[in-house]
Each structure stands twice: as structure tokens, then as C-alpha cells.
Amino acid sequence: MDYKFRCECPITSALDILGDKWVLVIIKQMLIEDKKTFKDFTESDEAIATNILASKLKCLEELGIITKTQPPDNKKTNLYLLTEKGLALTPIIVELSIWSDENVRGLNKIMRDSPEIAIMKSDKNSFIKMIIEAYKAKTEKFY
Amino acid sequence: MDYKFRCECPITSALDILGDKWVLVIIKQMLIEDKKTFKDFTESDEAIATNILASKLKCLEELGIITKTQPPDNKKTNLYLLTEKGLALTPIIVELSIWSDENVRGLNKIMRDSPEIAIMKSDKNSFIKMIIEAYKAKTEKFY
DNA sequence: TAAAATAAATTGCAATTTGCAAGTAAAAAT
DNA sequence: ATTTTTACTTGCAAATTGCAATTTATTTTA
DSSP states (O other), X not given: OOOOOSSSOHHHHHHHHHOSSSHHHHHHHHHHHOOXXXXXXXXXXXXXXXHHHHHHHHHHHHTTSEEEEOOXXXXXXXXXXXXXXXXXXHHHHHHHHHHHHHHTTTTOTTOOOOTTHHHHXXXXXXXXXXXXXXXXXXXXXXX | OOOOOSSSOHHHHHHHHHOSSSHHHHHHXXXXXXXXXXXXXXXXXXXXXXXXXXHHHHHHHHTTSEEEEOOTTOSSOOEEEEOHHHHTTHHHHHHHHHHHHHHTTTTOTTOOOOTTHHHXXXXXXXXXXXXXXXXXXXXXXXX
């Protein structure tokens, strides 16, 4: 796997990986919606197609952003879990939340309220740490 | 212009706008590479095609993220400038920088160093404010 | 003032990506 | 043993992206 990068800019290079319709949505679903199996993702509100899902998961695994493992008691179900590299995307997800709450709400009439947005804004760093710790606590039994 | 949103999730809705290969690259070029005319963008390292550029700029203008104006002394050149809504994307750009520096550098051999990354990390909020103020200072003469 | 150059696009077409629907293979449940 | 479930894969249509050439309206230059 050799990834194609457009140029030497760090920001553009990040977007060569993250800049599409699905990658950060998948990360969000893992991080805060508890999704970890192929089926979990297909049942999401966003309704990703299975072929796209398979290709994005493979790509994220190759990049070291997620891992794919089998639980010892089940050979059918795969578990997709965020690595540290994937968890390090939490600040980006949080900033997307905040920007969206302030700037997209007016355009998407069905957007849901996030009651936690006030806490998120008042102490961003603690909120980010909390999300990461919660994720690790929930998933540590699978390692 | 009615934008299509996939669902009621704020993060997914942000990505319905920002989640593609070009939008955040264009914002970055405006914010920190001083690009403001159509020609400026076409001369970038990223080498965006003119048809894509035109369509993305139009879209960003319709969403209120940038404005398109003509300088009083020149009827040929248009100026594209970030609105407050666009400037509010600065934290996302900064987080992309940091994540990229730590997690993408290993994959993109030609990625340039950002000497300011240490400052960025040590005092994120000040850095964000500084970038926004610098942008406003540079562009205020066009309003 | 006519010709050349520049800025900001638009157009046609090819290539790539995305998305839908159906199908498959292996494992687990009944 | 049969059905159901999970995790895909495949084929094809639709949409998006990208390249190269062209266009129109300004400037600039000779």
C-alpha cells in the first residue's frame, strides 16, 4: 500500500487521508456511537453501502488508524477498533462538532441538539480526554 | 441552493460540507497561504483543476463560508475572502496540522516541517487567535 | 488605438469514484 | 440438517473528478 499525497503540505496530506465523505464518519461512529462490527456500521443512520464500507475499513486498517481482530469466542464477527493514531483524531471530531453546532445548524433543519456541546466548549481538553478514556474503558476487554 | 444532509448528526452534517478532497485545502490556502484570487488558487502546489475550483468556490460562497468581491480599481480580478463562518474553521485546520505532524509524517516522505508546530501545540488557543487576527489584518483593506 | 496578454471562468470528454442491489461463503443458531 | 447471520464481493449505473481546450471580458503593452 503506497498512499498518494498531493504535495508536501501537512494539512493537505492529512486531507489526502481524511478528506472524503466517509472516513471521519466511520471514526466518529467508532469513537462515540460504540460501533465496532461490520454490521454495526451498516445499521447506522448514515447508511453506508457495504462495498464502500469494506474498502474504507481496509484502507483505515492499512494506515494504522484502526485494527481488525476476531474475538476469541466468535469466528464470524470481526471487531474493528481505533488505534492510538485513530484516537488522536478526537480533537478534530470535537472541533467539527463545535463548528457544526454554530455554523451548520441553520442549514440542516433536522440536526439534533447536542446537550454536551456547552461542556465541550467550556473545557475542550478535559472533554477530549474523557472521550478517549471512555473509549479505552469500553474496549479494553477486547485486547 | 438546498444542501443535502445525510442525517441529524452534527458531525456528519459538518462533513457533508467539509468532507471532500478540496474544500478544507482551499480554506487553508486562504487562511495561511494568502490566496485570494482565482489565479492564486490555480498556482498552488495542490494544482486544483479550474472547473473544480470554480464549483467549490461557488459552493463555499453560497454557504456563507467565503465572499466574492471585486476590488474597486479592477473589474477583472475577483477577491475571495473568508467570512467569520470560514474563519471559525481555524481550529479544525490547526488540529489537522497537529494530527498530520504526528501521524502522517511517516507516510509522506516529502512532507515539509512546520517549525511553528511546537508553538501551536503549547498554546493552541493563542495560536488560533493569532492566525485569525493576522488574516483580518491582511484583508481588512478589501472590505 | 489595435494587438497581446491576463483573469476567470465554461465546455466536452475520459477516468475514477460512489452507490445500489444482488449474490456468496463461512460460521452460528435453531 | 436447515435456517439465519455476518462479512463481505460482484456487476453495473450514476455521479464526481480531472484534463485540455476554448471563451469572454478586462487590462496592458506596442
